[in-house]
Amino acid sequence: MTSVPQVRSQAGPPVLDVTDLSVHFSAGGRLLGRGRDVVRAVDGVSLRIGQGEVLGLVGESGSGKSTVGRAVAGLLRPTSGSISLGGREITRLSRSQMRPLRRDVHIVFQDPYSSLNPRMSIGAIVAEPLRQHGVARGRERDRQVDSMLAKVGLRAQLRDRYPHELSGGQRQRVGLARALVLRPRLFVADEPVSALDVSVQAAILNLLTDLQEEMGFSCLFIGHDLSVVEFISDRIAVMYLGKIVEATTRLRLFEQPQHPYTQALFSAAPLPDPPLQRGRVRIVLSGDLPSPLDPPSGCSFHTRCPVAVERCRSDEPALTEVTGPGHAVACHLVDEHGPPDVAAAVAAGTAGTKEDRVHDQA
Numbered sequence: 001m002t003s004v005p006q007v008r009s010q011a012g013p014p015v016l017d018v019t020d021l022s023v024h025f026s027a028g029g030r031l032l033g034r035g036r037d038v039v040r041a042v043d044g045v046s047l048r049i050g051q052g053e054v055l056g057l058v059g060e061s062g063s064g065k066s067t068v069g070r071a072v073a074g075l076l077r078p079t080s081g082s083i084s085l086g087g088r089e090i091t092r093l094s095r096s097q098m099r100p101l102r103r104d105v106h107i108v109f110q111d112p113y114s115s116l117n118p119r120m121s122i123g124a125i126v127a128e129p130l131r132q133h134g135v136a137r138g139r140e141r142d143r144q145v146d147s148m149l150a151k152v153g154l155r156a157q158l159r160d161r162y163p164h165e166l167s168g169g170q171r172q173r174v175g176l177a178r179a180l181v182l183r184p185r186l187f188v189a190d191e192p193v194s195a196l197d198v199s200v201q202a203a204i205l206n207l208l209t210d211l212q213e214e215m216g217f218s219c220l221f222i223g224h225d226l227s228v229v230e231f232i233s234d235r236i237a238v239m240y241l242g243k244i245v246e247a248t249t250r251l252r253l254f255e256q257p258q259h260p261y262t263q264a265l266f267s268a269a270p271l272p273d274p275p276l277q278r279g280r281v282r283i284v285l286s287g288d289l290p291s292p293l294d295p296p297s298g299c300s301f302h303t304r305c306p307v308a309v310e311r312c313r314s315d316e317p318a319l320t321e322v323t324g325p326g327h328a329v330a331c332h333l334v335d336e337h338g339p340p341d342v343a344a345a346v347a348a349g350t351a352g353t354k355e356d357r358v359h360d361q362a
């Protein structure tokens, strides 16, 4: 049992269950427990992903998204907290104990070129996981590779080509084929389309949606672009400086964003309807993301929050379901009646006034 609030999954028993995950690095780059110059890349993150569910993790650069993804994929050992995959705790497993579990979770990265071995043919790259796990040999392995290439929309003739002979979109298709050929239970997609042309992004996102429906894997989809994450996710968790500040279903997040940071993210995303777009107040956040080496006291967003009050500087808000079940938010200003209207405060010029706002003094 834990008292840590979970980002709840609605879709059956969780495939992934992360509780109070923290990953701290030394400023020099090593993983660390305690001490000075600690980079709190991830600080107390809890989330669950149900069978066949896609959880989007969104936040600006440096908020800790990839670190969560890498920990979940078993690529780095967390400082504390637990990660359970299909009911099995993975954080304390040795390399050899971890090996069979690697079949269950696969990750795809942003840059498909640097993650594909340039000296291996496409066929060999996609066959590699099958070989490593002794899943199929000979003609059966070839058959599975061909079938996977077809699934990701690549012609069989590309088997004998090399990564440099392919376009960015084709390379990301190869990355998907390699990640999915073992039919993992969980697929971690770390900004899989950010490095691609806009025209290719939509094709890859559509492909990923189709594959997810067909193969039924669960997915942690990481992105900084809300419209991309929105397209693919059932639920969305918003990260800020190593913590989840809000999480709920995609629809609810779009219709009723609560946290001032989420409201700011939405205000920056383009709307399809031009009149709506013209009538909207853009919430511009001052300054950059603070350093995770020295996170602000209280609510870590208070230094940039247009509506922060004194309490936000001293007390850290807990992630709780204030406005109803299935919608968790970490903000002192959100109560059962709803969120503060950040856009209205910005438009009225009341945001940032000196009496009770703190960000000017920070």
Ligand SMILES: Nc1ncnc2c1ncn2[C@@H]1O[C@H](COP(=O)(O)OP(=O)(O)OP(=O)(O)O)[C@@H](O)[C@H]1O
Pocket: 025, 026, 027, 028, 029, 030, 039, 040, 041, 059, 060, 061, 062, 063, 064, 065, 066, 067, 068, 224, 292
């Ligand atoms: N190996 C490491 N050593 C030291 N600090 C690290 C290491 N890896 C990540 N960090 C720091 O942890 C923080 C979170 O990094 P992370 O890559 O998880 O962010 P992100 O949300 O994925 O950002 P982006 O959108 O740019 O990919 C950053 O401040 C980063 O500099």
Ligand SMILES: [Mg+2]
Pocket: 065, 066, 067, 190
């Ligand atoms: Mg990243």
